[in-house]
Amino acid sequence: MPQEEKGTPAAARPEVRTERRPSHHHRQFEVMGAHPTERGTWFTVWAPNARAVGVIGSFNQWHCEPLYRLDDGSGRWAGFVEGARAGQCYKYRIQDVAGHWMDKADPYAFRMEHPPGTASQIWDLSHEWGDADWMRTRWQRQAHKQPISIYEVHLGSWQREEDGRFLNYRDLALRLATHCHNMGFTHVELMPIAEHPFYGSWGYQITGYYAPTSRYGTPQDLMVFVDTLHQQGIGVFLDWVPSHFPADPHALARFDGTALYEHDDPRRGFHPEWNSLIFNYGRYEVRDFLISNAIFWLEKYHFDGLRVDAVASLLYLDYARRHGEWIPNAHGGNENHEAVGFLRDLNTSVYAAFPDVHMIAEESTAWPAVSRPVEWGGLGFGMKWNMGWMNDTLRYFSRPHFFRHWHGDDVRFSMVYAFDENFILPLSHDEVVYGKGSLLARQPGDDWQRFAGLRNLYGYMWTHPGKKLLFMGGEFGQAEEWHHERTLDWHLWARPYHAGLARWVADLNALYRRVPALHVHDFDSEGYAALPCERHEATILASLRRGAPGDAYVVAIVNLTPEPRKALRVALPEAGTWHELLNSDAAYYGGSGVGNLGAVEASTHGVGGWPASALVTVPPLGTVILSNRPIPTNAPTQGDPHARQ
The missing domain is CATH 2.60.40.1180 (Golgi alpha-mannosidase II)
Incomplete structure (x- = not known):
């Protein structure tokens, strides 16, 4: 394979790939990755420290087709492969400075092989959308003074085929639209659907940031999913994970033989809690990769907002670390200034491009002004999960009734800070896993008291200031703890107490949506x-x-x-x-x-x-x-x- 090719004539490559880009170019998906044409496909990849780069795939019998290093100082490699067409699999073959070869999936691939396969696929993202009415009125539907009641869903375990196979995005859309209409939810929030090799990670260990998981269908199937829900008047949020990524050798980890997307020092680049790698937010190419990714999902798939996972892990250098396992910032503190800058750039860029979407922070600490504008000194999110409310409330509602008299602060303290941020009240997937039990099982007392207690919890929640979020199964009293390998116990709807609980949630949603007093001042006292x-x-x-x-x-x-x-x-x-x-x-x-x-x-x-x-x-x-x-x-x-x- 040839060494780097400097000085390649400009006429031999597309102009868009040679111009010098600004340091904050947030549409990298238009340039990077695989872009098919009628004759073949253009490939572009960032590997600044590689000795040589090529592309292998089913179009060349997995023999290496060399790419050339661009002479613009960007560290990108590019090339055109005749006959490479949409649907074909490929990888980049990269030689590091020590001469070792490795095969890598494309960080910007629009589709990936169905796991356990790890190859990227050339893909055309064209789709004829039918949600013009929703997109035209989204600014009104999603205003802060409007009711927002979110149904959080893990697609692989909400419902499946009778034989256990996953449903397609299209089938899921029809069923979810009907269910959300019946229950009165205004939005669906999808747990992460970017491609992830380990299904048991629930989507939080991502290797294909630009590729929706092929477990449930094609990119166009996902577009139809969003399109269908929009046409039925239901918004769709996406859970998005810029906080860490897995160390799978085929993906981002040491992409060109060096710590490219991550920090080289494990005290900054390794996440001990999740056994994963941390993005280097101080590198503008990494920031552009992530911000471009956020814009990509909102533009190409018409998502109505992103719930940004684990924001606290970005903000603090000592998150989940003991003494000596982290490096203080230049001022000796634990704040990650590079990550703060990234989050502000992220939210500023997203809202500039899509002022009618929501950027939602899952942030579990008292970091100030998370959901306040950047120009006010905030992080720039539109809303924030109220984790304090969730913890206090569930602790209180799990107590035996006799002892509640002495713990009233647990259900009253939230009003001390209820309007410090634009809060969403979340009862999410994290509260019904790892031995915590279902929301129903956590209620004390006999069977009647447990159902009454859960209805009471929802009554308290829906009349408390803040937007609402409920994880799937909570609406009808799922008895067992959630597990990603099994579907919800839909047969429970045939039982009176479960059906009654579902009617209560539906009526709460209906009242919340129809009575301005319950939603127009969710964010102010x-x-x-x-x-x-x-x-x-x-x-x-x-x-x-x-x-x-x-x-x-x-x-x-x-x-x-x-x-x-x-x-x-x-x-x-x-x-x-x-x-x-x-x-x-x-x-x-x-x-x-x-x-x-x-x-x-x-x-x-x-x-x-x-x-x-x-x-x-x-x-x-x-x-x-x-x-x-x-x-x-x-x-x-x-x-x-x-x-x-």
């Missing part, structure tokens, strides 16, 4: 107030949600014990009739039927400085939702962009 009871009850939560001036008020009263509270005097903002919109203890949901016969009358008897109050019956382990106006939950509100057609 103007829409929330705690309501006192005449006799303080540590296990009673009462709260007021407000919309715009003139909108209906909503009051939620949550009883966290199995003893009903009758004639509980609760403060209210005005006297008159308050209608019982929802009651989690209704027999329709599997409850005991304790309630207020549809309404309560509020008098001018003031409580705790509020001008009115009413005597309310709050059922055992129950949530009662009242409003000063009657609001149906089963009919779309005029002008609701998410309303069912």
Whole structure:
């Protein structure tokens, strides 16, 4: 194989591959990788420290076709292979400076072989989209003042064929669209679907950053998936992993024989918690690779936002490390300034290109201003998962009822910081694995109390400020812990308690979407107030949600014990009739039927400085939702962009 070819005539190669690019070129997928034409395919790969680079594939019987080093100082190699066409497999054959040869998958490949195969595939990403109405109105549907209720899904274990085979993206789309319509979710969030060799990683150990996993079909099948959900009025978020990557020898690790995408020093380049490698965020080619990848998914696949995984692991140099296992920054601190710069560049670039999408941070610490603009000193995300709320809430709801009286701060503390960020309240896949048990199994008490407790948890969650996220199976009370190798227990829908729970979630979603007070001020304190009871009850939560001036008020009263509270005097903002919109203890949901016969009358008897109050019956382990106006939950509100057609 020839050594590097310097000074190759410009006429012999495409102009787009020779011009000097700016250091922050965030559309690398237009240049890098394999791009088929009528006569063959152009290949371009970044391997600045390689001695020689070629391409092997089914188009040349896996014999090496040499590429030439571009003379623009970029470290890229390129070449045209006559007859190489879409669908054919290939790899790059790279010789390092020591003379060793290795075969590598294309970091920019648009499709990969079905695992356990590791070759890249030439692919044409053309698709005729049918979601113009969704894309035109997405800015309105996804505004912060709109309801956002997310159904988190792992595609390989949500549903499968009867014989255990994976469903195709297209089949999954039809089933998911129907399910989300029935349940009232506004969005689906997909756990990572970029190609990953180990299925048990759930998609979080990625080797093909630009290739949707072929387990469920082709890139066009995934486009149809997103297209179908959009045409049914459902948004689609993608879980995206820029925090680490596996050390599989066919992929990014030591790509040209050197630490190219990762740090060479394991104190910065190796992640001890996940046994994986960490991107070198200080290298502009790596930043461009990742930011281009984010833009790629949003542009080519019309995703409506990215949930960025494990942001805390990027922010802190000592994340998951003991003393001596990390290198402080230039100021002696543990902040990763290069990663902070990358995240700010990422969010700035994405929102500049797609102002109507959401960048969502899974960030588990108190790092300030995660979801505040970069120009304000923030990281620039649009929303952030509220991990503190999740941990405190699940700890509280797992406690035996008798002990809850002494742990009220667990369900009240979240309001101290509820509006510091634009929070999503997540009950995600991480909460139902590794021995934690399902959400249903974590509820204390007998069978009836467990279902009542889970309905109560959802009632508390859906009336708490913040957007909502629920992992698949939670909507009907999956009894067993989630496992990626088996589907959900859909047969449980035939059981009354499970079916009742599903009806409760559907009605909560319907109310959340149709009542402005429950969503327009999710991110600011103007829409929330705690309501006192005449006799303080540590296990009673009462709260007021407000919309715009003139909108209906909503009051939620949550009883966290199995003893009903009758004639509980609760403060209210005005006297008159308050209608019982929802009651989690209704027999329709599997409850005991304790309630207020549809309404309560509020008098001018003031409580705790509020001008009115009413005597309310709050059922055992129950949530009662009242409003000063009657609001149906089963009919779309005029002008609701998410309303069912």
